Amino acid sequence: MFISQAQNFEDVILWRALKNIENGFYIDIGAQDPVIDSVSRCFYENGWRGIHAEATMHYAEKMRQDRPDEIVIQAAIGIGNGSIRFFEVPETGLSTSDRDSAMKHKAAGRSVVETDVPLMPLSAVFAQGGDREIHWLKVDVEGMEASVIDSWAPSPARPWIVVMESTLPNSQETNYEKWEPKLLGMGYQFVYFDGLSRFYVSDQHQELLRFFGPGPNVFDDFVLAEHTTYAAVLQSRLAxxxxxxxxxxxxxxxxxxxxxxxxxxxxxxxxxxxxxxxxxxxxxxxxxxxxxxxxxxxTRPLRKINALNARLLGLPRRGVRILLEQIIRWLSRHPEWKDRCLRLLYRFPKFRGLLEAFARSRGYGVTPHGLDVGREAEWYIDAPKGTSGQWKQLLEDIPTKSER
Structure with a gap:
């Protein structure tokens, strides 16, 4: 199973077309790290070898330490000779010789270190490969792609497949319009765009065209290496x-x-x-x-009397006096009811004493057998002991006949 190490599955597409080549050869312009996001790593582990050009001293040295059996060129690739002003953005893949791009990175808060690096044309890099077939060429130089293509001649070298980064740094804005016409004029055909890089196939290897079209998929039989940027994003999202x-x-x-x-x-x-x-x-x-x-x-009668007592106590005192007087008058005119009431009152001596006292105060005669209307009372019955305080106060407030 193929283990993809590249940033955007470039190695998966290349391996699909070239996996039948044994001990192939490649040239990687802007190689950067020998492992992380490396397009060449999986080919190297499958017996391929090649040339790496990297302008940044840090990554060039890492490449030499990791790939002692490959050619590593620390130089910027493009038109001209001598040296070029180079802008390193430490620990990133954004280092460039393009001042405008460097200033954008600096404005975004990144550290930018200016240095001078050797400048070498692409034709000189091809020359270091001798007469070997170049199976693929990758160019990722953060804005210098046009200069790289312009420095190709006079070399007759024609890599089978060319992979060119074709967007501005950290952007989806394309920039291939500047250099693609010249590449097409050198005998190449555009075959695939992965959103970051454009793939071209040499007219001398039309048999490879059938491998391009769909993006990386399950039929490519590959897995992601844990240290790739894409895998790191996946791991972060999984976390x-x-x-x-x-x-x-x-x-x-x-x-x-x-x-x-x-x-x-x-x-x-x-x-x-x-x-x-x-x-x-x-x-x-x-x-x-x-x-x-x-x-x-x-005890039902007693409860009724207690209820009547409670209702009477709740009435105004003048109303109680009038009501009692009317009851006594009515009973005096109805002997049969008077007898019944007296028999009932004998069961409640306290209440009976109160009524007798009230009757006497109103001038009704009181006999052992009942109340006689029209005869003055000869004696006065005080309120019985134990009579409630409200009834006592009520009796004290009742005026006698002589007072009236």
Whole structure:
């Protein structure tokens, strides 16, 4: 299985077309790191060898340490000789000889270090490969692509496949219009664009055209290396997903705990409700038994009198006096009811004493057998002991006949 190391699966597309070549040869212009996002790494591990051109001293030295059996050129590739002003953006792949691009990186807050590096034409790089077939050429020089193509001649070298970065640094804005016409004029045909780089096939190798069209897919039988930028993005997103799932699991556990607590409280409430209903049933049974008991029926008149007493006490005193006087007059005219009331009053001596005292104060005669209308009372009955304070006050406020 093929292990992709490149930034944007460039190596997958190249391997699809060239995997039947044994011990092939490549040239990587702007190679950068020997492992991370390296287009050549998987080919190197499959027996291929090549030439690397890298202007940044840091990455050129890393390449030499990692690939001692390959040619590593620390130089900028393009038109001219001598040296060129180069702008390093440390620990990135954004280093460039294009001042405008460098200033944009600096304005974005990145560190930019200016240095002088040797300048070498592409034709001189081809010359170091001798007469070997160049199976692929990759150019990634952050804005210097046109200068690289212009420095190709007078070399007759024609790599089978050319891969050119064709957008401005950190942008989807294309810039291939500046150099593509010249490349097409050298006998190349555009075959594929991966969103970052454009792929061209030499007219001398038309048999390779059939390998281009679809992007990397399951039929390419590849996996991602863990250290690639794309894999790092995936790992970061997977970590975010795992964190989100862990948070969701925590929330679910909390909700489940809340539900269990709610169920427990509902169970306690149901038990309390059941106990309350039991107590209610017991009290109801006791009330039923009490209401149907002999003592309850016998004391019914007393409860009615107590209720009347409560209502009378709640009335104004003048109204009570008038009401009592009317009752006494009515009873005096109806002997049969008077006798019944007197018999009933004998059961309640305190209340009877109050009524007799009231009758005397109104000039009604009081005999052991009842009240006689029209005869002055010969004696006065004080309010019985134990009479409620309200009734005592009521009797004290009642004027006697002589006062009237």
């Amino acid at each position: 975010e997903r795992d964190q989100m799932r862990a948070e969701q699991a925590r929330i679910v556990l909390q909700v489940k705990g809340d539900i269990l607590e709610g169920d427990r409280r509902i169970h306690i409430f149901e038990e309390e409700l059941s106990a309350s209903r039991g107590r209610e049933a017991i009290i109801g049974a006791q009330l039923y038994e009490a209401h149907h008991s002999l003592s309850w029926r016998l």
